[in-house]
Amino acid sequence: MTHAPRWVALGNIAIQALVLGAFLAAWEITAREKLINPFLLPALSDVVVRMAQDIASGVAIVDLSLTLYRALSGFAIAALIGIPLGVLMARSALFRWFFDPLISAGFPMPKIAFLPIFVLWFGLFDTSKIIMVAFSAVFPVVSAAYAGTQGVDKWPLWSARALGAKERELLWEIILPMALPQMITTVVTEMLMSGKGLGGTMINAGRFADSVGVFGGIVEIAIVGILVIRGVEILRRRLLVWHAEARVEG
């Protein structure tokens, strides 16, 4: 089953693309024929036109770059703090003793609940949003770095010459996929606190009962989410051709 002939794989891709096409067509037709109130479900074509306008006028670009800037800054902070901490936890018993319960208690907590505290401390602007993202992302980053370092340490003989490089790659390979979902927190913070960004613009559209704008926001966020995750997957496979897991999945 894993070694299906090429044409079967291509056929599967074609069928799946067709399903998506049918899904989008069904959306357009139900909206065009007014089977559903257009306020509840605006036509796909209207949404696309609006998105094109927003891109042409630069509004969407500004929002997108703001959101990405916040998400990436938050993630960078989480990586800057989390990776050394995870590595230290794997190497030092004292660090492990102190931080292990904190990380394992913090990991399953709904971090978004802490947002009002960050607003109180850091105000309504970029800082609190970025810190919120960093706070959500730091837990998976630490535990991935911890697990990654331990995994490396378990095979001390395993090609010592490349250990330095491989260790770093291994970290990224585990950390990025684990922490990515947390970066989505950005959109939520923007929805809660407004101040532009994809989430802020979308919730504003919702407040003004502009359903075309809301759906445009959803489609934009979905596209960005898919692109980022696919991009990381490709990057992962490129960087880690040597790694067993990357090969099996391919």
Next chain:
Amino acid sequence: MPGALVRYVPILIVFGLWEAATRYGFVSKALVPDLANVGAAFWQLLASGELLFNAGHSLARAFVGLAAATAFGIVAGLLMATIRPVRLLINPLVQVFYPMPKSALIPVVMVWFGLGDMSKIVLIFLGCILPVVVSTYNGARGVDHVLVWSAASLGASRRAILTEIVLPAAMPEILNGIRTALAFSFILMVSSEFIMAKDGIGYLIATLGDGGAYAAMFACIFTVAGVGFGADRMFGLLIRRTLRWREQ
């Protein structure tokens, strides 16, 4: 139990540092209320019934959404794993919707299902179903073929194979998927209640914060965090009990 207590000593140390920092004025009490005040506020919220009322509402929403997502997700995942047309139909939708942040749907569920319970339940359902579907699918596809073949050669029906071989064999992955979904349900519950609600713990946090009652706000936030943590731990225990037969 004492072992667990010793393990969580660092958490007590952090709380001790917090109390010391506020008591000796290292940080302003306006920004960080001291622990005693937070405790008092917690007790007051508890005594007035406000906390239980709102938390109960929130948990009921999370539970209904998560339960529905689990039921539908397991069925969909099993069907995807065993029936090819279903797989081809559902897989592209899962692929597209999985990376999409479900919180983006908050404005839409708000318009479609109103400001009451339904919109939150639908949102939690949508957020929780995908991890369950994906983990069930992966678990069911990873089932040892020998098990399936031997059951089939002994004359088991398709349905019996599905419910008595594939489902139990896929259980570890399914339970892990539900654990992920459990975390999502808390996040979606709180963030949707922040944005649109008339009650619920998220609403309570937002109103307390807006009113400047920071000690009470901290109390509610730590309640949510604690309940989320506790739910995850309990589910972890449940997983270990259910899967005891596997560990040999």
